[in-house]
Amino acid sequence: MYVVTNRRIQESARGVAQFGDAPNEGGNNNLRLAHVSRAGDAWRVEFIPDEPLASDEVEALVEEFGLPIDPAEPQYPSLRVACELARRVRKDERHVLFFVHGYNNDMGDVLKTAQALEERYDVEVVSFSWPANGGGVRGKLSYKSDKRDARASTGALERVLKAMHQYLEWITRARRARLLDHAEREHRRNQEARDELYARLLREDCPFTVNALYHSMGNYLLKQMLKSTINEGNDLLFDNVVLCQADTNHLDHALWVDLIRFRRRLFITLNENDYALSLSRTKLGSEQLARLGHYVQDLTSRHAHYVNLTGASWVRNSHSPFGEPAEKNDKVGEFFRAAFQGESAEGSLKYHPEGNWYAVR
Known part of the structure; x- marks a missing residue:
């Protein structure tokens, strides 16, 4: 490599x-x-x-x-x-x-x-x-x-x-x-x-x-x-861009996310139980805002497909769901494989319009 x-x-x-x-x-x-x-x-x-x-x-x-x-x-x-x-x-x-x-x-x-x-x-x-x-x-x-x-x-x-x-x-x-x-x-x-x-x-x-x-x-x-x-x-x-467990402010994220150029899909993965993002939230105390990768409210990007992995089998509190969770959970692995190979990876997921996110079926 x-x-x-x-x-x-x-x-x-x-x-x-x-x-x-x-x-x-x-x-x-x-x-x-x-x-x-x-x-x-x-x-x-x-x-x-x-x-x-x-x-x-x-x-x-x-x-x-x-x-x-x-x-x-x-x-x-x-x-x-x-x-x-x-x-x-x-x-x-x-x-x-x-x-x-x-x-x-x-x-x-x-x-x-x-x-x-x-x-x-x-x-x-x-x-x-x-x-x-x-x-x-x-x-x-x-x-x-x-x-x-x-x-x-x-x-x-x-x-x-x-x-x-x-x-x-x-x-x-x-x-x-x-x-x-x-x-x-x-x-x-x-x-x-x-x-x-x-x-x-x-x-x-x-x-x-x-x-x-x-x-x-x-x-x-x-x-x-x-x-x-x-x-x-x-x-x-x-072709595809995957923002996985993003350690950035959730607030106003659409302002920069919607600037990203891509041919097919832009995915943002979320996990409310992500231990690393929970920890980073405490690093600077009250100065640190909610992190994009573990906050499932106000998902407002016009271009992104949000993929909520919270509660999916084997994901648990993982910060790297493309790793071991994808090995253990075929559906999670299928999503990342499709995303990393330039495909429309949301096809295997279920869309939840009430939150504007996709989830593993």
């Missing part, structure tokens, strides 16, 4: 220890890209040098993918990674899941969760990891420190999303143009038939989707990015 991070890199360390607890010494927006694989009981971490690609490699990628770029212009290893991911998910008929973790997660936690997501939901995970373990402190101080780091990491998240959107556009543009030309030649005088054929050809030619999972305080990071007046990271990139 690949990890993009703005954490400080410990060059002299090995494995997971290479990911530091503090922000990158070059600044919060300084990003590094790493390939991570499992080596027995340990993780093998290879940071990719941020050096321009050789011109012959760029030329080969331009030829293979029909990229609309000048091979003479400098390109970086992130382009190679994007092309490799596209090649792999097309071949394996998998989907891409962009994962942003939450509060108090060290890299061991992040990688363990990412690997479980890949194995459980048959997706290719790309993780964005920010320094979310409080610099080594715990409790209230750790929570405050992580919120500061989340705010400081919004520029890094924006850079990642902007680059992902650019690469996806480059990789798919030539194929889309070729398929549209084919559809137009087949139905020169029938626009409806042309569009129908074009849509079918797109599904057959490019069966993978790109989806996003923001977990816990990762939603606070997204919220801060969307509130920025110079936000450039909210392009139409994802």
Whole structure:
């Protein structure tokens, strides 16, 4: 799997220890890209040098993918990674899941969760990891420190999303143009038939989707990015976006949630018994408002599908319902699988109009 991070890199360390607890010494927006694989009981971490690609490699990628770029212009290893991911998910008929973790997660936690997501939901995970373990402190101080780091990491998240959107556009543009030309030649005088054929050809030619999972305080990071007046990271990139157990204020959440762009669905999961959100509510006492992920009143977003998992079998007080609860409860697992694979995941759920939320049948 690949990890993009703005954490400080410990060059002299090995494995997971290479990911530091503090922000990158070059600044919060300084990003590094790493390939991570499992080596027995340990993780093998290879940071990719941020050096321009050789011109012959760029030329080969331009030829293979029909990229609309000048091979003479400098390109970086992130382009190679994007092309490799596209090649792999097309071949394996998998989907891409962009994962942003939450509060108090060290890299061991992040990688363990990412690997479980890949194995459980048959997706290719790309993780964005920010320094979310409080610099080594715990409790209230750790929570405050992580919120500061989340705010400081919004520029890094924006850079990642902007680059992902650019690469996806480059990789798919030539194929889309070729398929549209084919559809137009087949139905020169029938626009409806042309569009129908074009849509079918797109599904057959490019069966993978790109989806996003923001977990816990990762939603606070997204919220801060969307509130920025110079936000450039909210392009139409994802098919589905899942805001899972969001550790953000419920109050006025629709003001930023309705800014999120997506092709198919935006889901917000709720669990009134979520132990972590109940705990975060007490971190700052009366200053901390009700959290979006465990409050089932006033669900007012015009675009979101709210999914209330409160009381569902095996969910209990879980803060990560896509984990063990989804293993134990097939209906919960079915919802997350569909959501992470770009489908209309609410189809298996029962809608409750009195609260404007869906629930497991």
